[in-house]
């Protein structure tokens with residue numbers, strides 16, 4: 001049945017995985033709300049989408065602020081009539097050894113990755129329940145399994161898995177699904193900021209011997225956002241080239 005004319009909001013979608021995901025949803029006929037915290041990037045992304053013939057609006061909001069999130073969901077509904085697909089993608093990481101991390105590192109990482117997703121789910125809740133339709137896709141990370149130097153990030157992404165499962169249980173009878181994608185190493189500009197030695201080490205641990213790309217994630221979101229995916233809920237889908245098969 002697809003997603004034609006469904007309304008999709010992708011947080012943090014002026015860059016990377018979120019942008020490609022929003023594009024894939026738009027290419028399949030969804031009306032798109034581009035969100036990010038950086039106004040110029042939102043403006044530019046919306047202009048690109050419109051130029052390509054897609055229906056899109058932009059909404060600058062910090063997803064860690066409840067009032068901003070509520071305003072964003074309302075703006076989506078005011079513009080397009082509903083909110084059908086919510087992709088909680090915005091994220092960031094403060095990494096470091098446990099003993100060196102600061103309280104501020106912990107707070108910002110938990111706030112953006114976890115609290116932001118919670119606030120968005122909460123704000124979309126009534127609209128989805130009223131319409132008896134919703135598809136929530138949370139972008140966690142394979143690192144939710146644990147990662148040395150990743151205490152705040154891994155904890156936040158673990159929390160997203162718990163949030164995903166809980167929302168699935170609470171809203172299952174309202175035809176609102178809630179699933180999680182756990183990407184592994186994805187080729188983004190951030191990857192090339194790592195020293196070559198680190199990149200080679202990480203690549204050597206990939207069972208498939210390669211990085212993922214933004215399309216690998218966008219395609220999976222499309223699959224879970226589809227009207228036909230209504231019997232899939234509460235799941236974690238790893239897109240990590242097999243890296244979740246072993247620890248260390």
Ligand SMILES: NC(=O)c1ccc[n+]([C@@H]2O[C@H](COP(=O)([O-])OP(=O)(O)OC[C@H]3O[C@@H](n4cnc5c(N)ncnc54)[C@H](O)[C@@H]3O)[C@@H](O)[C@H]2O)c1
Nearest residue numbers: 012015016017036037062063089090091141183184185186
């Ligand atoms: N790139 C990877 O290898 C990888 C691997 C696993 C998981 N992920 C997850 O995928 C998601 C996207 O990652 P990416 O690599 O595309 O990152 P990215 O930095 O390219 O994009 C993230 C976007 O989120 C926005 N953002 C940050 N804080 C925000 C806030 N408070 N409110 C609104 N927007 C905010 C940023 O401005 C940015 O545009 C993240 O949740 C990340 O944790 C990425």
